[in-house]
């Protein structure tokens with residue numbers, strides 16, 4: 001029996017919660033672009049797109065300002081509900097950094113000593129991570145450069161990572177005045193083993209893309225340097241062998257006496273993201289050729305495990321992070337922000353611990369003793 005008698009509205013609805021007002025092209029901003037899905041022959045597929053959400057603050061290593069956080073939330077919501085979008089590609093401008101986390105200029109000048117304000121910011125930050133984790137399209141992190149601190153946190157929230165081999169990965173919080181509680185303390189132990197997660201999280205050492213690939217953080221690492229038309233793998237790290245003298249050396253830095261030559265080679269190279277983009281397009285194409293419903297259900301099934309600790313900890317963590325803006329963050333982020341005038345990007349940790357050992361009051365006098373003085 002025909003069903004014309006049932007009420008039916010065929011005008012398509014727009015489910016985007018936020019308009020275009022959050023996006024821009026002048027740094028600092030977030031660029032939102034729909035780029036056609038490309039088939040293996042290089043042809044654009046009609047009516048199907050990848051949504052590119054691009055962090056645009058290269059002079060500050062694509063750290064996200066408060067306005068950029070809002071734009072990332074808007075971008076993921078828009079892409080999630082856009083029926084033409086197959087996949088999201090989360091990346092950044094330039095070849096230096098994908099993202100180095102929260103903007104330390106904002107942190108020091110505005111948020112330090114304003115814990116309530118940082119609490120409001122943390123609500124946005126959490127919504128940004130949730131926006132990535134809840135996106136109804138697969139999310140690819142296209143890592144064009146270093147992914148550090150909060151940059152590593154939002155990167156790990158994505159579903160799969162394709163990386164430039166010049167990128168480095170790590171945390172910065174314990175060195176500059178925060179705890180990597182914006183996702184890293186929750187996600188790192190899933191990706192790495194517990195020992196590596198612990199060391200990587202607290203040491204604030206950065207690890208090469210090759211090392212992180214070997215430790216299962218990444219799906220694919222590709223060269224991006226080219227000399228005389230030939231691809232050159234990152235000359236700063238070992239990729240020639242896995243074991244040397246009984247030690248695993250794959251992805252570790254080259255010996256100190258080889259660094260000069262490596263840098264000279266780099267200076268003769270140009271950066272070319274062709275392989276990076278080809279690997280991203282290949283993944284977009286793979287997703288395009290899967291049932292969208294079954295695909296996102298499968299992804300959400302894996303995400304559910306990934307979110308387990310994040311969902312438990314994110315609400316309580318925001319209060320500590322807010323309160324910490326009156327404490328170590330006040331010192332650490334101001335030290336980093338003032339590095340040009342003082343010549344030092346961290347506090348005097350020995351003096352800090354000595355003052356704590358004396359039971360000193362945490363006041364301006366305390367701060368004066370641990371912060372380096374301006375040179376002039």
Ligand SMILES: CC(C)(COP(=O)(O)OP(=O)(O)OC[C@H]1O[C@@H](n2cnc3c(N)ncnc32)[C@H](O)[C@@H]1OP(=O)(O)O)[C@@H](O)C(=O)NCCC(=O)NCCSC(=O)C1=CCCCC1=O
Pocket residue numbers: 059060061063100101102103104105125146148149150151172173176178179180181182321336340
């Ligand atoms: C290790 C670094 C990432 C890279 O070091 P290096 O290669 O030596 O470059 P720099 O000279 O330090 O940096 C180049 C210029 O970029 C500016 N920069 C870098 N990162 C930031 C940033 N996050 N915010 C603002 N500006 C940044 C830097 O000042 C340089 O500018 P200049 O004008 O001097 O040329 C190193 O840069 C580094 O450690 N950066 C700081 C990383 C950091 O502390 N991020 C914030 C951590 S906290 C965070 O992200 C959180 C997220 C949510 C939850 C809570 C939380 O704490």
